[in-house]
Structures are given as structure tokens and as C-alpha cells.
Amino acid sequence: MENNQQGKSPFAWVALIIMTLATGTFGILFYNQKQETESKEVSIVQKAKELAFTQTKLDSVSRSLDIKIAEVQQLGGNVEELMKVKAKLEADKVALRKNAKFEVGKYTAKIKEYEQFLADKDVEIAKLKEENGLLSVENQSLASENTNLKTEKETLTQTKMQLTDSVTAYSSKNRELSQKVAIGAALKAENIKVLAVSPKGKVRTDDTYRSKRVDKLKLQFTLPPNPLTETNEKEIYVRVLDPEGAVITDEAMGSGKFNWQGQDMMFTTKDRVAYQNTNQTVEMMYDNPQRLRPGKYNVEVYSEGFRIGSSQFTIK
DSSP: OHHHHHHHHHHHHHHHHHHHHHHHHHHHHHHHHHHHHHHHHHHHHHHHHHHHHHHHHHHHHHHHHHHHHHHHHHHTOOOHHHHHHHHHHHHHHHHHHHOSSOOHHHHHHHHHHHHHHHHHHHHHHHHHHHHHHHHHHHHHHHHHHHHHTTTOHHHHHHHHHHHHHHHHHHHHHHHHHHHHHHHHTSOOOEEEEEEEEOTTOOEEOSSEEOGGGOSEEEEEEEEOOOTTSOOSEEEEEEEEEOTTSOBOOOGGGTOEEEEETTEEEEESEEEEEEOOSSOEEEEEEEEOOSOOOSEEEEEEEEETTEEEEEEEEEEO
């Protein structure tokens, strides 16, 4: 019996060693898993803090916009631009709540744009307040003169005319200010180039071309980003004017009329462009069915009621 116990002893030691190694291995795996879980918890908490901070900033900008809208309405100004920005902000807030993959950098950039817009609007409101203050002072002065000159019909009539002229002048200034605000949201065409495409398809970029080598005109320009402009489909009209100022048109090539500032104008060609607010490049082609005469040609680009750019090229 004693010999049997001595024979089994080495196996017992081996089993003990294996159990010790297994316990150590499981301990290391458990520690690593715990570290990974704690790291994920910290990341989730940080993400939640960033999301809450961003939501708070957007709410703050929203309240500031409401204050600006109320101020401009009280001053008799145009709030259309402010309402557009307000709608865009509310859409961003909804998207933030629904976005499972929240990117703090993207919303930080949006918030900076909104804050810059509010700062610019403060300047415009200050000017509007100043103009309304001047109008109020002028009206008070004219009212006092009317009271003192009631017995003199001729003088009273003249004073009323002065008052009417004054109100008309300041109303015109207010309209001009509203127009400037609308212009701020308009598209702009930059780096406009008029290229010539030869009958063989070769593109020339010299701004001066020989008439016989111009089979098509290729207009190329960029649309810079503008946070006030809606990202949707824009209809863009192009007018090519010959050296005498006549618009080059051909209905078979898509030419026609469009309304600009209340009047019908002929255009050479048009296209619909999906505006992406990303400094995108736009190219428009016009098949030239007639030989262009020598001279300097002007090119005008229009969209949404504004002339958004112009350029020139020369035919030898």
C-alpha cells in the first residue's frame, strides 16, 4: 500500500500545477475584460456629456434667434431670413436627437455658423434701430410744426408734404435693408470660365477664340458654400450677349424667356443643379448652331431672382 501512494504522488503534483496555471490565466483574462468594460463605460459617459452640451448650445442659439425675430418684427423689418435659419436650426435639433452616430465636430461647426449669423444680425438690428430712431425723431418734429401752423393752410400743406416725403424715404431705406438681407442668402457663381469646344471636341481655355473653332460653349464655375442657402435643386439661367448686346438664342437649343425683377428676359441656355453647399463645380454646355462674329461677348448667370455672376470672352 505504501508503494501505491508513492507511485501516485507525481500525478498529484502535476494536477496541482495545472490548476495553478489555469487559475492565473483566468485571472488575467478577467482583469483584461474588466479594463475593457471600464474603458467603454468612460467613452459612453463622455459621449453623453458631449451630446448634452451640444443640445444645450443649440437650445441657447434657438432662444437667441427667437429674441432677434421679435426685435426685427417690432422694428418693422423683414424676418424671412431669420425664420429660414430658425427652421434649419430646429431640423438640426431633431437630427441630433435621432442621430445614433453623433459627431461632435460636425455640430460644433454648425453652432459656430449660427453664432456668427447671430453676431452679423446684431449689427443689422443696430442699424435698423438707428434708422427707426431717426424716423421717430423726424415724425415728432414734423408733428410739432403741424400744431404750430394749423392756422396757415399753405404752410400746413407744405409740412404734410415734407412728412410724406420723409416717411417714403425711410420706408425705402427699410426695403433696401430687407433686400440686402435676402441677398445674403442668394447663390454666388465664382471663378466663371467660358471654354470653347472645337468641332473635333478639343477644349480651349484662352478666353480668346477663333470663330471657326467654336462649335460649343462650355461654361464652368463654382458655387461656394452659404449656410443661409437651402440645399435643394436650383434652376440656373445663362445669357450670352454678342458685341452689340443682343442675346444669343435658339429655341431648338433650349433658349427661352425667364422672369427677372418683374420683366421677361431672353436666356441662351439653362440647367437644373442640385445645390450641395460644398463649393461644388458646375458645368453647362451650349451647342452653338451659328458662327460667332468677332468681338467681345458678355456672359451673365442668374438664379432665384438674382444675377449671381458674369464673365467675358473674345472671338477673333
